[in-house]
Amino acid sequence: VFARRVGVRDPHWNPELRRFDWKRVVLASIPAHVERAAVDEIALPWPEPEEPPKPKVNTVLDTPSETVLKITYQPPTLTAIGKQKPGPADEGAYIKTLFNPSPRGFDESRPMELHLMKELSNPHGRAKKQARWQAARQRKTDLLKKYITRELLNQGDRTAREARAEAVFKWRQQMEEERRVEKKRRWFTAERLARIARKAKRKQRKAEKQKERLTQLVLKEAPNQVIPTSSKRQRA
Numbered sequence: 001v002f003a004r005r006v007g008v009r010d011p012h013w014n015p016e017l018r019r020f021d022w023k024r025v026v027l028a029s030i031p032a033h034v035e036r037a038a039v040d041e042i043a044l045p046w047p048e049p050e051e052p053p054k055p056k057v058n059t060v061l062d063t064p065s066e067t068v069l070k071i072t073y074q075p076p077t078l079t080a081i082g083k084q085k086p087g088p089a090d091e092g093a094y095i096k097t098l099f100n101p102s103p104r105g106f107d108e109s110r111p112m113e114l115h116l117m118k119e120l121s122n123p124h125g126r127a128k129k130q131a132r133w134q135a136a137r138q139r140k141t142d143l144l145k146k147y148i149t150r151e152l153l154n155q156g157d158r159t160a161r162e163a164r165a166e167a168v169f170k171w172r173q174q175m176e177e178e179r180r181v182e183k184k185r186r187w188f189t190a191e192r193l194a195r196i197a198r199k200a201k202r203k204q205r206k207a208e209k210q211k212e213r214l215t216q217l218v219l220k221e222a223p224n225q226v227i228p229t230s231s232k233r234q235r236a
Helices: 091-099 114-121 127-153 160-187 190-214 229-235
Strands: 002-014 020-032
Touching: 127 160
Parallel strands: none
Antiparallel strands: 002 020
């Protein structure tokens, strides 16, 4: 029996699947003399979705489950309390071992987490930026204290207040000079330096061409020209 015409019943919104659902009923069938039950409409169920075939395991690209479950991490061996703590592993030897796995005397039990933390950490993260800002602020404070101490030691006829004020003035001048130097350093980007180099090269090439044209310039003799005496002697 085949359904020739299908109808829709009970359309509704399914909040779980977030889509519209409805029931299908058979309005006309082939052949038409289908014996119906007590109900007038025959429900037409939705076809069951076929599960896609599972792909075969590729041993080249896929990692076997036993390899995934295998424990490969060996924690570093810690010494007892009171003894000397083990130092970090040699980063150079570790990198050489990656490219050439031949025995090089590299101890895998040494704590390598320090190198991994330095390599995988984001230098532009919030914590790193805050640490750099705090270090720069601490440096400015230490520099101000250094200027004040130097001026108080060489106080002379000045009062302590005047010496401290002069130290603050010199410190501000130093900060302004560092700000100008840093601004100039940031201005000279790689693109600007390349553009300046191209302009200088183009200007030098233009000057050389102009000098070559003047060197090879030959004037025709005319009545309104005066030949220097040195040139006359050379011609004679």
